[in-house]
Amino acid sequence: MEIIIELIDENIQKQIKEELEYLLIIAESMEPPLRIHQILVPMDFEAKIRVLTKEDNYKFQRGLENAQVTVAAKIIESKDGIIIVVSPFLYLPTFDTMIRCFILTHEFTHIMNKDRFPKVPKDLFSSENYLENLYTLFDEYVADRFSFHLTERLFPPTDAWKLYNKNGVLSYINPSSHPSYYEKIKTEIEKFRIHGDVNLHWKNVVEAMNVISISTVHGFASHHQHPNEYADTKIPITPFVNSKTLDLMEYFKIKYENQETDLSDGIEIMSNYLTNFGVKFEDRPGNQGYIYVLDI
């Protein structure tokens, strides 16, 4: 395991390294212990990810303007093993060890889940796509809940932590951003009715769909983890938080709390949820799948 800090100041390098060594004890005490090849804090997070993944258009900020999500850390599977790239942004004064513990433990849980979750069968286009989406969201849900559980046991809440989680549930779900996302997706559906190119349509809506879904999962994970704290928080109903969404979140809650990782019974719940975005995966002869575009 190596820790590489590419920031220039030697004192800062030393402090970051010491803290990472301390937080890595968590990864070593997981069952089975996580094998991490490298932890890297680069000067330029986005540029480093682009080099390491060869994804030239990787963006660490996603979504519509004013409603963006920012990636704080990323796991990369290299030929030498797993690399965790940590954004230097996390070392600004608004963040502290407790917050970085939460973010790193969240990543550790993703690594752990890679071995815990069953492989998705590739025999049918529709079930494969529903399950892939289902496991991706559940992975985020589990990572958040486990990381809250662990971080809040290790640290008494700091002021930075309280500020970071201030109104956590609603700021994650960000319901005020939903009307503009809804307009964006609805417009793309109208354009699709004219151009008919399903691949182009998918390219134009997938980011919005992912940003909304993952943010929603983060919000509900926090809500479920802190039932007393958020007892009075009213979650508004929006085009993307409706009964189909609540069913999916409840499904995740039950699976997590029963320590179940097999989601093969969740295809229908997921397919209902994705209709919020006008998405329906269909099978065509010869395992040629099709993404049917519904109106929203």
Ligand SMILES: [Zn+2]
């Ligand atoms: Zn994550």
